[in-house]
Amino acid sequence: xxxxxxxxxxxxxxxxxxxxLNHNEEKEGDSTISLETGSNEEESSDCDQPSSIANDLGLxxxxxxxxxxxxxxxxxxxxxxxxxxxxSILKNGFQSPSARAKLKTFxxxxxSVAEKNGCCCGEGGGSKAAAEAARVKYGWCGVEKDELKTIxxxxxxxxxxxxxxxxxxxxxxxxxxxxxxxxxxxxxxxEDGIRFLLLSRIILGKSEIVFPQGLINRSYPSSPEFxxxxxxxxxxxxxxxxxxxxxxxxLPEFVVCIKAPSILRKKNPKSPWIS
Numbered sequence: 001x002x003x004x005x006x007x008x009x010x011x012x013x014x015x016x017x018x019x020x021l022n023h024n025e026e027k028e029g030d031s032t033i034s035l036e037t038g039s040n041e042e043e044s045s046d047c048d049q050p051s052s053i054a055n056d057l058g059l060x061x062x063x064x065x066x067x068x069x070x071x072x073x074x075x076x077x078x079x080x081x082x083x084x085x086x087x088s089i090l091k092n093g094f095q096s097p098s099a100r101a102k103l104k105t106f107x108x109x110x111x112s113v114a115e116k117n118g119c120c121c122g123e124g125g126g127s128k129a130a131a132e133a134a135r136v137k138y139g140w141c142g143v144e145k146d147e148l149k150t151i152x153x154x155x156x157x158x159x160x161x162x163x164x165x166x167x168x169x170x171x172x173x174x175x176x177x178x179x180x181x182x183x184x185x186x187x188x189x190x191e192d193g194i195r196f197l198l199l200s201r202i203i204l205g206k207s208e209i210v211f212p213q214g215l216i217n218r219s220y221p222s223s224p225e226f227x228x229x230x231x232x233x234x235x236x237x238x239x240x241x242x243x244x245x246x247x248x249x250x251l252p253e254f255v256v257c258i259k260a261p262s263i264l265r266k267k268n269p270k271s272p273w274i275s
Contacts, residue, residue, distance in 0.1 A: 053148070204249075
C-alpha cells in the first residue's frame with residue numbers, strides 16, 4: 001500500500017467510521033463506500049469565489065457528477081434546512097510534500113491508537129479492523145475564510161481556537177453539520193454570506209465524557225487510556241480533540257462552502273460549552 005497516492009480519494013458512508021485508510025483501493029460492503037473523484041482538473045463553477053479559493057488553497061473543486069460531491073451534498077441537504085445553499089465542495093488532494101506527510105502521519109497514529117486499543121493489525125495497517133479499533137470517523141468544524149490556508153498548510157493552532165474554552169478543537173458528528181454553525185465558537189460568514197465547513201477524518205480512539213466545567217485548564221486527556229472527549233458516550237453532539245492531539249488525530253479532507261440564511265450570518269452569542 002502506498003499511502004502517498006491520493007489522486008483518487010474514497011469517501012466512506014458518513015454515518016459509519018471512516019474505516020478504509022487506503023486512498024487507492026475500493027472495498028465492497030454496505031458499511032463503506034469508496035468513491036473515486038476522477039480527474040483533478042478544475043472546471044469553472046457558477047460561483048467565482050469558491051473557484052478562486054480552491055486555486056489559492058491548492059484544493060480541487062469537485063464537479064456535481066462526482067461521487068464524493070453527490071454523497072456529501074446529499075448528506076448535507078438531509079441534515080440542513082432548505083434555507084441553506086451548498087455553493088461548492090472542495091477536496092484536499094494532498095499534493096504537496098507536507099500534505100502527504102500529514103496524510104501518512106494520520107495513518108500512523110490511527111494504527112498506533114488501534115494497537116493501543118487491542119488491535120493486532122501488524123504492518124500494512126489501514127485495515128477495516130484497525131480503523132474500527134481507532135474509531136476513525138468524520139466530523140465537521142466551521143473555520144474563518146482567512147484561517148483556511150494556514151490550517152491546511154500548517155495545521156490547527158491555538159490562534160485558530162482562541163474562542164474555545166481551553167483552546168480545544170470541537171467537531172460535530174458527521175450527521176450534524178448544523179451544530180458546528182450555531183455554536184458561539186463557530187466561524188462567521190464572509191462578506192457574501194458564505195460559511196466554510198471543514199469535513200475531517202478524526203481518530204476518536206477511546207473517548208471520555210467531559211463537561212464544560214471539566215475543561216478548564218485542560219489541554220490533554222485525563223489519562224493515557226483516553227484519546228478524545230465527547231459530551232455523551234451514547235449520542236455525542238460534540239467531539240472534543242485535545243490541543244495535544246489536534247494535528248495528529250484530525251485530517252481535513254473537504255471544505256464545504258455553504259450560503260447560510262441571514263439568521264445564522266452572525267455568531268450565536270451563547271453556548272453552554274464556551275465560556
